Amino acid sequence: MGVTxxxxxxxAYWVTPAFTVLAAAVFGLLVGSFLNVVIHRLPRMMExxxxxxxxELEGRPxxxxxxxxxxxxxxxxxxxxAHRITALxxxxxxxxxxxxxxxxxxxxxxxxRYPLIEALTAVLAAAAIWRFGLTxxxxxxxxxxxxxxxxxxxxxxxQLLPDDITLPLLWAGLLVNLVGGFVPLRDAVIGAVAGYxxxxxxxxxxxxxxxxxxMGYGDFKLLAALGAWFGWQSIPxxxxxxxxxxxxxxIALMLLRSHGRETPIPFGPYLAGAGLLMLHFGAPLMALxxxx
Numbered sequence: 001m002g003v004t005x006x007x008x009x010x011x012a013y014w015v016t017p018a019f020t021v022l023a024a025a026v027f028g029l030l031v032g033s034f035l036n037v038v039i040h041r042l043p044r045m046m047e048x049x050x051x052x053x054x055x056e057l058e059g060r061p062x063x064x065x066x067x068x069x070x071x072x073x074x075x076x077x078x079x080x081x082a083h084r085i086t087a088l089x090x091x092x093x094x095x096x097x098x099x100x101x102x103x104x105x106x107x108x109x110x111x112x113r114y115p116l117i118e119a120l121t122a123v124l125a126a127a128a129i130w131r132f133g134l135t136x137x138x139x140x141x142x143x144x145x146x147x148x149x150x151x152x153x154x155x156x157x158x159q160l161l162p163d164d165i166t167l168p169l170l171w172a173g174l175l176v177n178l179v180g181g182f183v184p185l186r187d188a189v190i191g192a193v194a195g196y197x198x199x200x201x202x203x204x205x206x207x208x209x210x211x212x213x214x215m216g217y218g219d220f221k222l223l224a225a226l227g228a229w230f231g232w233q234s235i236p237x238x239x240x241x242x243x244x245x246x247x248x249x250x251i252a253l254m255l256l257r258s259h260g261r262e263t264p265i266p267f268g269p270y271l272a273g274a275g276l277l278m279l280h281f282g283a284p285l286m287a288l289x290x291x292x
Contacts, residue, residue, distance in 0.1 A: 160216075177231075191226075
């Protein structure tokens with residue numbers, strides 16, 4: 001079988017662009033199933049770690065009777081009847097459709113968000129490979145999409161942006177641009193610093209003026225990571241995009257009276273969404289805002 005080498009990646013002749021996009025979509029479906037686990041379990045793992053650290057500081061013995069709980073064990077179960085999800089019931093999207101959105105044992109409804117995340121992951125992976133091809137930037141873009149999707153839903157659920165995702169994402173952006181990814185390494189380093197310091201400054205100005213915290217440190221780290229991926233020039237566009245959308249959603253929620261003025265709205269999903277837009281439409285977006 002003959003092979004060709006493109007951007008440092010060896011590929012067979014039969015690996016056509018259409019095949020790679022389809023393969024990326026299938027891979028995205030499989031990863032999306034795992035991302036559902038990450039979104040659900042990672043915040044709970046963090047809470048368990050915080051409880052253990054608090055017990056240690058207070059001199060209390062940590063609980064040793066708690067069963068193992070991580071991204072691998074225990075196996076996924078129905079939250080209503082504790083039925084273990086079998087392999088056939090865990091096929092991305094298809095199993096949910098086959099089960100008609102209900103547990104096979106107790107018939108309790110299964111949230112449509114699970115197949116939605118799986119399908120969205122597939123679409124994002126396919127779009128990244130379609131945009132950049134089976135290249136180093138393309139593969140890196142797929143990983144970026146997975147991380148941003150996880151962060152968006154975790155923040156939406158818990159108002160947390162885990163360091164276990166944001167910090168590796170930041171370093172990954174720098175490494176990708178070290179090998180000729182999306183922007184020159186100098187712009188990436190400045191972008192990481194500028195992204196963090198910008199929201200850090202806004203946080204402290206708001207806190208000094210109002211005595212309240214307007215955002216969390218996870219937002220600083222996420223914007224720093226996006227700056228590391230797309231360079232310092234992207235920071236104004238990312239902030240404008242995420243702020244406009246976030247403000248619009250916040251106003252709509254208040255008008256619908258589903259949120260009070262004092263109810264915090266997570267900013268991470270809007271940053272993540274702006275990051276995905278920058279990935280595919282960075283140049284025209286920055287031109288729209290007069291940024292070169």
